[in-house]
Amino acid sequence: MPLDHGLIGVEGPPHERSWTSADTLLYALGVGAGTEELAFTTENSAGVRQRVLPTFAVLAAQAPTGRRLGDFDPAMLVHAEQAFELHRELPAAGRVRTTSTVTGVHDKGSGALVTIEARAADAESGESLITSRSSVFIRGEGGFGGDRGPRDDWAEPGRAPDHTVTYETRQDQALLYRLSGDRNPLHSDPVFAARAGFDRPILHGLCTYGFTGRALLHAVAGSDPARFAAMSGRFSKPVYPGETLTVSIWVSGDGATALFRTAKEDGTVVLDRGRAAFRPA
Numbered sequence: 395m396p397l398d399h400g401l402i403g404v405e406g407p408p409h410e411r412s413w414t415s416a417d418t419l420l421y422a423l424g425v426g427a428g429t430e431e432l433a434f435t436t437e438n439s440a441g442v443r444q445r446v447l448p449t450f451a452v453l454a455a456q457a458p459t460g461r462r463l464g465d466f467d468p469a470m471l472v473h474a475e476q477a478f479e480l481h482r483e484l485p486a487a488g489r490v491r492t493t494s495t496v497t498g499v500h501d502k503g504s505g506a507l508v509t510i511e512a513r514a515a516d517a518e519s520g521e522s523l524i525t526s527r528s529s530v531f532i533r534g535e536g537g538f539g540g541d542r543g544p545r546d547d548w549a550e551p552g553r554a555p556d557h558t559v560t561y562e563t564r565q566d567q568a569l570l571y572r573l574s575g576d577r578n579p580l581h582s583d584p585v586f587a588a589r590a591g592f593d594r595p596i597l598h599g600l601c602t603y604g605f606t607g608r609a610l611l612h613a614v615a616g617s618d619p620a621r622f623a624a625m626s627g628r629f630s631k632p633v634y635p636g637e638t639l640t641v642s643i644w645v646s647g648d649g650a651t652a653l654f655r656t657a658k659e660d661g662t663v664v665l666d667r668g669r670a671a672f673r674p675a
């Protein structure tokens with residue numbers, strides 16, 4: 395059986411995940427934070443309280459789907475879209491209970507797009523903490539006669555961005571990032587990457603997402619994770635470790651929302667149709 399088209403509505407079993415202060419520090423390093431961001435990379439600096447990068451929410455809320463997506467070559471699967479809402483700031487260490495549901499299987503012609511929603515609640519209090527919506531694009535699994543799914547009306551504002559933030563990724567960025575949990579060999583093994591049609595291992599989509607989230611946090615939310623309410627975007631082209639990422643951000647008049655996109659040095663957009671929302675200071 396290739397892709398399982400009967401997946402829609404299938405809910406996975408509740409899944410518990412806990413994280414420690416070390417996990418959130420390692421995650422921050424994996425998405426490029428360093429000595430300039432000690433609140434996210436240390437737990438014992440004078441006068442600094444450890445905080446958690448908001449995009450860690452996506453990892454915290456990951457849970458298995460009820461069934462395997464199907465029997466296809468895993469090298470053909472790429473992360474396509476990622477959105478999350480963070481209902482309150484994440485603690486440096488915590489535990490959540492998450493339920494994950496397949497919400498759509500769309501026929502995109504060159505591939506199939508499978509969308510998944512996960513809801514994570516604090517494991518002790520039951521308080522809703524994170525809602526995460528992800529999709530994966532399985533190349534070569536389209537053309538089965540399904541619907542193409544909803545359209546998006548995202549458009550770049552007709553003015554210069556309010557902020558542009560540039561970060562360099564490291565040659566070994568994916569090797570560092572994978573220690574936060576995603577050991578997919580697409581990001582580390584040249585043989586596996588070649589089977590997927592890439593010259594060399596590519597960067598995790600969620601690593602690009604984490605760099606972009608840092609740019610939004612510092613440029614728009616005053617570096618305060620408590621103000622970071624939501625973020626979404628679409629992975630439009632692969633990133634190779636070592637490439638430079640520039641995040642362009644357009645903030646709404648009241649500062650409550652922003653549009654963004656992330657591009658490589660040559661202008662290729664890699665994270666597109668970005669939206670983010672912020673709480674007041």
Ligand SMILES: CCCCCCC[C@@H](O)CC(=O)SCCNC(=O)CCNC(=O)[C@H](O)C(C)(C)COP(=O)(O)OP(=O)(O)OC[C@H]1O[C@@H](n2cnc3c(N)ncnc32)[C@H](O)[C@@H]1OP(=O)(O)O
Pocket residue numbers: 471472473474475502503504505507510528529530531533542543576578580596597598599600628629630631632633
């Ligand atoms: C549970 C969550 C966790 C998941 C973790 C997954 C494991 C991870 O380890 C894997 C990764 O991190 S992979 C790295 C990150 N992702 C990428 O690099 C993918 C980059 N994107 C691409 O290569 C192409 O857009 C590609 C290949 C996606 C599509 O390119 P094409 O085949 O050329 O398609 P195109 O002709 O451009 O468009 C056809 C239709 O598909 C829609 N579409 C394109 N890109 C999309 C995307 N990223 N998301 C959603 N839809 C997308 C197009 O809009 C078009 O549809 P329509 O005509 O209906 O608009």
